[in-house]
Amino acid sequence: MKISVLSENTSISPDLGSEHGLSLFIETDSHNIIFDTGASDLFLNNAVKMSIDVSTADLIVISHGHHDHGGGLPDLLRINKTADIYASPFVFNDFRAINDKGEANYIGLDRELSAESRIIKTTEHHIIDDALTLFSNVKGSFPRPSGNKTLFRRTDASNINDDFIHEQNLIIREGDKYVLIAGCAHCGIVNIAEHCHAILGVYPNYVLGGFHLFNPTTGDYESTEAINTIAQALLKTGSMFYTGHCTGLSAYDKLRSAMGDKIDALSTGKTINI
Numbered sequence: 001m002k003i004s005v006l007s008e009n010t011s012i013s014p015d016l017g018s019e020h021g022l023s024l025f026i027e028t029d030s031h032n033i034i035f036d037t038g039a040s041d042l043f044l045n046n047a048v049k050m051s052i053d054v055s056t057a058d059l060i061v062i063s064h065g066h067h068d069h070g071g072g073l074p075d076l077l078r079i080n081k082t083a084d085i086y087a088s089p090f091v092f093n094d095f096r097a098i099n100d101k102g103e104a105n106y107i108g109l110d111r112e113l114s115a116e117s118r119i120i121k122t123t124e125h126h127i128i129d130d131a132l133t134l135f136s137n138v139k140g141s142f143p144r145p146s147g148n149k150t151l152f153r154r155t156d157a158s159n160i161n162d163d164f165i166h167e168q169n170l171i172i173r174e175g176d177k178y179v180l181i182a183g184c185a186h187c188g189i190v191n192i193a194e195h196c197h198a199i200l201g202v203y204p205n206y207v208l209g210g211f212h213l214f215n216p217t218t219g220d221y222e223s224t225e226a227i228n229t230i231a232q233a234l235l236k237t238g239s240m241f242y243t244g245h246c247t248g249l250s251a252y253d254k255l256r257s258a259m260g261d262k263i264d265a266l267s268t269g270k271t272i273n274i
Contacts, residue, residue: 002272003026006268007038065090095154100217147215
């Protein structure tokens with residue numbers, strides 16, 4: 001399996017752009033997968049420079065209904081004419097972020113895309129085939145990121161706290177290995193890992209994604225104590241972690257300090273071979 005980072009907050013090369021967003025191109029024995037599309041068409045520009053043909057993707061996964069993970073979807077659909085799009089039935093809801101002025105700014109996807117015929121609305125436990133499973137509606141006893149407090153869903157004339165029922169995660173099985181891909185882990189990366197364990201009976205060998213330990217709206221991080229607690233819980237899984245995007249650079253440094261070589265950074269242009 002080969003996982004290429006098409007878009008992320010940082011870049012390994014000045015020739016490759018970065019933005020607040022995430023997009024991965026995943027090559028397995030049986031699929032070419034695009035997991036999220038970043039905030040713009042930047043991931044497509046980077047893909048060309050990385051000699052990756054996104055038109056070869058046979059399926060697209062949108063992790064949740066925020067612009068930094070699905071903003072580039074309209075551009076992708078103009079290039080890739082065949083891939084099915086796996087998304088939550090709630091992914092086109094009216095999602096908002098409250099800024100420091102109390103303004104509820106729209107952070108959702110292009111809602112005109114909700115009529116796209118290629119979209120497959122996923123269930124809470126959605127088996128695509130023997131190698132791919134999506135799951136959502138993650139519960140768990142571990143605290144969710146505090147940054148969720150500024151994120152809402154608008155219904156009629158009111159804003160309600162986002163419950164992140166629209167957030168889904170991907171399990172890939174290849175040979176005797178399992179890889180868990182998360183978008184932002186708004187439901188809590190520890191809860192997501194435990195939910196994956198409940199499905200598989202084992203923890204995944206590898207986990208990739210953002211952990212939402214940084215709130216871009218407020219600039220706040222989770223406390224050092226909370227980050228260390230997360231680090232210790234993740235170490236107990238025995239998994240290898242790759243993280244970036246909404247984890248934040250400062251939080252990543254603290255995780256790295258606590259977890260050592262069991263965690264590594266995602267960055268635009270990086271390739272992970274599993």
